[in-house]
Amino acid sequence: MTGPTPQGCQHCGIPHREHFQQWSPPSKGGPGWHKWEPPTQEQIKARMNARRNARRPGR
DSSP states (O other): OOSOOTTSOTTTOOOHHHHSEEEEOGGGTOOEEEEOOOOOHHHHHHHHHHHHHHHSTTO
16 A cells, blocks of 8 residues: 555654654655644545555556
8 A cells, every 4th residue: 555544643644653753854744854644534534545545456
């Protein structure tokens, strides 16, 4: 699977147990150094839809 997991960090998509402190470049809209923060409901839904669409053949 590619892309962030549905319950991954709201900034970078890395799962909570693997996150620690991460760097997301501010030039790409990231917060710089950050700790794990829960994703928004909209992010969870979008990530789940992306995973479902990636599994469908012909899409």
